[in-house]
Amino acid sequence: MPKITFEMESVTVDVPDGGTIWDAAGKARIVLQRGFAAAHPCSGKGTCSGMACAVFLRTGDPVNAVSPPTWREKFFHRRIFKSGKRLACQCSPRHDLTVVTMP
Numbered sequence: 001m002p003k004i005t006f007e008m009e010s011v012t013v014d015v016p017d018g019g020t021i022w023d024a025a026g027k028a029r030i031v032l033q034r035g036f037a038a039a040h041p042c043s044g045k046g047t048c049s050g051m052a053c054a055v056f057l058r059t060g061d062p063v064n065a066v067s068p069p070t071w072r073e074k075f076f077h078r079r080i081f082k083s084g085k086r087l088a089c090q091c092s093p094r095h096d097l098t099v100v101t102m103p
């Protein structure tokens with residue numbers, strides 16, 4: 001069972017196998033959506049607008065640390081994905097991981 005550490009919030013949460021970073025944030029009562037996405041959250045479907053639930057993965061191996069990017073990340077959130085961030089609701093950790101939430 002991987003552990004996710006939310007660096008800005010100084011919280012570490014266990015995630016069941018197959019669970020997402022978004023699930024872990026919910027468990028820790030951390031709200032990831034900001035701005036318009038907070039007003040109209042998609043509840044983990046990968047369709048929020050703006051920065052959605054983007055997080056930065058603080059790991060030396062971002063490719064193997066989490067599940068591969070989904071088509072929603074590549075299609076709806078191309079700019080976020082290309083900037084090295086991932087949608088928390090679309091990626092599952094494979095190992096213990098530290099993430100940085102967006103201000």
Ligand code: FES
Pocket residue numbers: 022033041042043044045046047048052053087088089090
């Ligand atoms: S929760 Fe809406 S895009 Fe992730």
